[in-house]
Amino acid sequence: MIFGYPLLSAAIWLPILFGLLVLATGNDRNARMARIIALVGAVLGFLVTIPLYTGFDRMTSDMQFVEMKDWIVRFNIHYHLGVDGISVLFVLLNSFFTPLVVIAGWQVIEKRVAQYMAAFLIMSGLVNGVFVALDAMLFYVFWEAMLIPMFIIIGVWGGPNRVYAALKFFLYTLLGSLLMLVALLYLYHKSGGSFEILDFHHMAMPSLTAQILVFIAFFMAFSVKVPMFPVHTWLPDAHVEAPTGGSVVLAAIMLKVGAYGFIRFSMPITPDASHYLAPVMIALSLIAVVYIGLVALTQADMKKLVAYSSISHMGFVTLGFFIFNAYGMEGALLQMISHGFISGALFLCIGVLYDRVHSRQIVDYGGVANKMPVFAAFFMLFAMANSGLPGTSGFVGEFMVIMGAVKANFWFAFAAASTLIFGAAYTLWMYKRVIFGAVANDHVAHLRDIGSREKLVFVILAITVLGMGLYPLPFADIMHASVNDLLVHLATPKVLN
Amino acid sequence: MNLLSSLSPAYAEIFLLVMVSAILIVDLFIVNYTKTLTYLLVQISLLGCSLITVATHEDGIVHMFHHMFVDDLMSDVLKLLTYLSVSMMLVYSRSYLMARGLFTGEFLALVLFATLGMMVMISASNFLSLYLGLELLALSLYALVALQRDSAIATESAMKYFILGAMASGFLLYGMSMLYGATGSLDVNNVADVIRHGTPNKPLLVFGLAFVVAGLAFKLGAVPFHMWVPDVYHGAPTAMTMFIGSAPKLAAFAFVMRILVEAMQPLMVDWSGMLMILAVLSMAVGNITAIAQTNIKRMFAYSTIAHMGFMLVGILSGTIEGYGSAMFYAVVYVLMSLGGFGMIMLLSREGFEADTLNDFKGLNQRSPWLAFMMLLLMFSMAGVPPTVGFYAKFSVLNAAVQAGHLPLVVMAVLFSLIGAFYYLRIVKLMYFDAPESHEKLYIQPDSSLLISINGLAVLILGILPNTLMSVCAVSVQQSLLH
Numbered sequence: 001m002i003f004g005y006p007l008l009s010a011a012i013w014l015p016i017l018f019g020l021l022v023l024a025t026g027n028d029r030n031a032r033m034a035r036i037i038a039l040v041g042a043v044l045g046f047l048v049t050i051p052l053y054t055g056f057d058r059m060t061s062d063m064q065f066v067e068m069k070d071w072i073v074r075f076n077i078h079y080h081l082g083v084d085g086i087s088v089l090f091v092l093l094n095s096f097f098t099p100l101v102v103i104a105g106w107q108v109i110e111k112r113v114a115q116y117m118a119a120f121l122i123m124s125g126l127v128n129g130v131f132v133a134l135d136a137m138l139f140y141v142f143w144e145a146m147l148i149p150m151f152i153i154i155g156v157w158g159g160p161n162r163v164y165a166a167l168k169f170f171l172y173t174l175l176g177s178l179l180m181l182v183a184l185l186y187l188y189h190k191s192g193g194s195f196e197i198l199d200f201h202h203m204a205m206p207s208l209t210a211q212i213l214v215f216i217a218f219f220m221a222f223s224v225k226v227p228m229f230p231v232h233t234w235l236p237d238a239h240v241e242a243p244t245g246g247s248v249v250l251a252a253i254m255l256k257v258g259a260y261g262f263i264r265f266s267m268p269i270t271p272d273a274s275h276y277l278a279p280v281m282i283a284l285s286l287i288a289v290v291y292i293g294l295v296a297l298t299q300a301d302m303k304k305l306v307a308y309s310s311i312s313h314m315g316f317v318t319l320g321f322f323i324f325n326a327y328g329m330e331g332a333l334l335q336m337i338s339h340g341f342i343s344g345a346l347f348l349c350i351g352v353l354y355d356r357v358h359s360r361q362i363v364d365y366g367g368v369a370n371k372m373p374v375f376a377a378f379f380m381l382f383a384m385a386n387s388g389l390p391g392t393s394g395f396v397g398e399f400m401v402i403m404g405a406v407k408a409n410f411w412f413a414f415a416a417a418s419t420l421i422f423g424a425a426y427t428l429w430m431y432k433r434v435i436f437g438a439v440a441n442d443h444v445a446h447l448r449d450i451g452s453r454e455k456l457v458f459v460i461l462a463i464t465v466l467g468m469g470l471y472p473l474p475f476a477d478i479m480h481a482s483v484n485d486l487l488v489h490l491a492t493p494k495v496l497n
Numbered sequence: 498m499n500l501l502s503s504l505s506p507a508y509a510e511i512f513l514l515v516m517v518s519a520i521l522i523v524d525l526f527i528v529n530y531t532k533t534l535t536y537l538l539v540q541i542s543l544l545g546c547s548l549i550t551v552a553t554h555e556d557g558i559v560h561m562f563h564h565m566f567v568d569d570l571m572s573d574v575l576k577l578l579t580y581l582s583v584s585m586m587l588v589y590s591r592s593y594l595m596a597r598g599l600f601t602g603e604f605l606a607l608v609l610f611a612t613l614g615m616m617v618m619i620s621a622s623n624f625l626s627l628y629l630g631l632e633l634l635a636l637s638l639y640a641l642v643a644l645q646r647d648s649a650i651a652t653e654s655a656m657k658y659f660i661l662g663a664m665a666s667g668f669l670l671y672g673m674s675m676l677y678g679a680t681g682s683l684d685v686n687n688v689a690d691v692i693r694h695g696t697p698n699k700p701l702l703v704f705g706l707a708f709v710v711a712g713l714a715f716k717l718g719a720v721p722f723h724m725w726v727p728d729v730y731h732g733a734p735t736a737m738t739m740f741i742g743s744a745p746k747l748a749a750f751a752f753v754m755r756i757l758v759e760a761m762q763p764l765m766v767d768w769s770g771m772l773m774i775l776a777v778l779s780m781a782v783g784n785i786t787a788i789a790q791t792n793i794k795r796m797f798a799y800s801t802i803a804h805m806g807f808m809l810v811g812i813l814s815g816t817i818e819g820y821g822s823a824m825f826y827a828v829v830y831v832l833m834s835l836g837g838f839g840m841i842m843l844l845s846r847e848g849f850e851a852d853t854l855n856d857f858k859g860l861n862q863r864s865p866w867l868a869f870m871m872l873l874l875m876f877s878m879a880g881v882p883p884t885v886g887f888y889a890k891f892s893v894l895n896a897a898v899q900a901g902h903l904p905l906v907v908m909a910v911l912f913s914l915i916g917a918f919y920y921l922r923i924v925k926l927m928y929f930d931a932p933e934s935h936e937k938l939y940i941q942p943d944s945s946l947l948i949s950i951n952g953l954a955v956l957i958l959g960i961l962p963n964t965l966m967s968v969c970a971v972s973v974q975q976s977l978l979h
Contacts, residue, residue, distance in 0.1 A: 074963060145881070152924075162929065178911075181894070188898075
């Protein structure tokens with residue numbers, strides 16, 4: 001709470017209320033009004049989250065801005081919200097992207113505008129709920145509820161194969177979630193009737209086996225969302241079919257939710273199982289980094305390429321988590337934030353091209369720089385950031401994770417560092433084929449450069465990518481205390497006898 | 498006067514019986530095709546019943562008619578919900594039935610007789626009165642299904658319903674007679690006492706129990722006694738399907754409570770094993786077979802089977818928590834089922850049944866609001882938060898975990914994932930596909946209002962499930978205190 005206002009509730013409910021308001025504008029005759037209300041809601045939604053950052057006490061790992069009310073008394077479930085140094089960044093990231101997505105869909109979406117905008121606003125609120133919930137059931141409700149708008153977004157505004165992608169997305173993620181629910185029920189009974197996540201953190205479990213089973217149930221939920229190899233296959237499908245805004249939110253926000261789950265649930269609740277299964281987690285992460293990086297090299301579709309690149313980069317994140325040191329952990333968290341900015345920006349770039357040419361195939365392009373110099377410059381920056389160029393945000397996280405990995409095991413670091421090569425290879429090769437060379441065909445010849453609306457979005461993203469790359473301290477220092485606390489949890493065995 | 502006041506727990510039943518008889522006579526003198534007066538009288542009777550039930554509520558458990566009849570909190574709550582769902586069903590089906598010439602006095606009277614049957618079932622505390630209530634309900638339902646005389650498929654399903662239903666009743670009676678043989682009593686509480694403290698003939702008792710459970714499974718439509726469900730749901734006019742699929746589930750829940758829990762709690766070890774098999778099979782067969790259906794009524798039939806399996810998971814947990822969650826599940830299921838069938842009736846019009854999945858194509862383009870309501874109902878049936886269907890599943894699973902049935906819970910979760918697919922398919926058809934016809938939807942204002950209330954209730958009860966959950970839990974708890 002600050003000035004007596006429940007900021008976290010505002011971060012959740014303000015976008016949702018605006019989403020409903022947008023829905024109420026009705027059909028496409030009022031599209032303009034729908035867009036304006038959506039933008040106002042999204043910007044307000046971002047503004048209310050800023051005090052979370054400015055008013056945050058960096059010295060403590062305690063939950064801040066806590067709100068607590070009874071919700072379902074029968075099961076001792078509370079409406080309990082709070083942020084620590086880790087979740088506050090994700091709330092900001094999410095709220096930051098909502099206005100960008102609204103602006104990006106401003107003219108592109110012509111059919112059912114109100115529903116489109118409302119879906120994004122509602123999802124934004126629900127995702128904030130996921131990041132700030134301190135009650136496991138509340139978390140679960142937000143976690144599941146955010147699938148519904150995403151399902152609709154992919155299925156209604158997506159590409160030709162959207163139905164398959166939407167169903168696959170929903171069922172894959174639901175499978176994981178349901179097993180997590182079973183784990184939560186188990187913990188509820190073991191803890192003597194509490195759904196408080198923080199109570200779970202301090203609770204011992206009867207045996208390592210029990211911990212491992214709980215870990216696996218959580219793993220099912222979170223690994224699908226991250227997504228980790230081998231349950232990643234829904235992501236390229238979902239990305240390719242989703243509209244631009246959907247891809248941006250998927251990559252920038254939805255993937256982070258899975259990784260966040262590892263931090264908030266798996267590692268502090270089942271530290272012994274985490275240690276026990278760390279080799280598996282590291283192996284899967286490295287496979288994601290190396291193998292998926294190679295897969296990305298062979299893609300002919302730009303969106304697919306960036307989707308695979310996301311999986312590869314998220315492999316870095318899980319690697320950073322499971323080497324259990326501060327460098328790895330903080331690097332992974334910075335990598336998550338930075339990947340949000342970069343992949344979001346890349347999907348927006350591809351969206352810009354797709355709006356004009358209606359193709360995402362690399363072969364349909366060539367020589368775009370001749371017609372769209374400003375766009376090419378922005379695209380260049382984001383492509384460089386994606387390949388981890390120092391000075392961009394992409395470098396900071398990867399570098400720290402590799403540092404952490406060296407401490408753990410040289411070969412981990414060796415394998416992980418290959419991403420710097422593969423990442424540069426696939427990103428820059430794509431960039432070269434699309435942007436440089438002679439003008440490939442009539443479509444490209446008739447391209448117009450980006451307008452002021454698109455420019456605004458790219459400028460904002462460029463500033464953040466460069467800013468975070470040159471001066472990452474504001475992002476890093478807010479999480480120190482919480483990361484240290486997490487490492488303490490991880491170092492404490494929690495098995496009885 | 499003393500006699501009259503001693504009857505007070507049964508005032509609602511008596512009132513309803515008088516009203517039905519009166520309505521039957523009044524209807525004879527009304528030539529009006531729309532039957533507005535009869536319809537209003539029926540709604541007034543239901544309202545009257547609710548008022549009486551509330552007014553005559555007493556704390557604790559009151560027995561009367563030589564222990565044949567019991568009035569406790571659970572029966573009052575279930576009865577109120579029954580009136581509500583019957584009344585909703587009538588609002589939904591009025592224009593549908595009128596377009597088909599089925600909105601007759603017989604229909605209304607049969608519905609009320611069925612309601613009376615359910616009330617007796619809910620309040621019975623003796624095997625005989627249980628059975629009487631059950632048969633009054635069943636006979637009315639057989640006749641309701643057969644009401645559409647000129648439809649071959651309706652008569653066929655009525656025939657199937659009747660034959661299988663009669664067989665189930667036979668099973669039940671046979672089982673009850675064995676229980677009587679073993680315990681020497683038909684009274685629910687006496688039977689429990691004899692089993693607990695006496696020396697009953699154990700093999701006979703368990704044999705009787707097996708027959709009773711089989712009969713119950715028939716009535717609930719649990720696998721492997723489910724064969725009638727898809728045919729009857731499919732064949733009956735949608736309004737009758739809605740009726741079969743809604744309020745009687747509440748009565749069936751009461752029936753299970755009275756017979757398995759109140760009378761045979763000491764045999765829990767025996768019946769919970771049987772219920773476990775029924776539950777797992779129901780969830781598996783129901784959810785998997787529903788995927789293959791192209792007719793939405795058949796699909797809902799299989800989904801009902803799966804839902805009944807889920808409800809049984811709550812009961813077989815054998816704890817107060819479990820019974821409460823099963824009751825909550827039944828109530829929530831009735832709410833969702835009313836909405837689902839209501840939507841089918843809203844979309845249908847004269848000479849056109851909107852009962853194939855394809856009829857839902859592109860509903861979002863024809864009516865975004867209706868599509869949104871259906872979306873809420875489908876996600877609720879699939880058990881996705883923040884809809885109330887999630888809490889129904891959650892509380893049942895919670896009870897099962899508490900009772901130590903973790904493998905069962907994992908299985909239930911996996912089957913409900915499979916189940917999610919066909920609910921999602923409806924959402925997909927409504928939102929992702931283009932409509933097959935652009936004909937304007939004509940919807941009566943009363944049913945359109947009701948579907949909105951119904952759909953939003955699913956959402957609002959999902960956001961604030963506390964009250965309904967506690968009501969269910971407390972009422973079960975109170976009625977099990979002897």
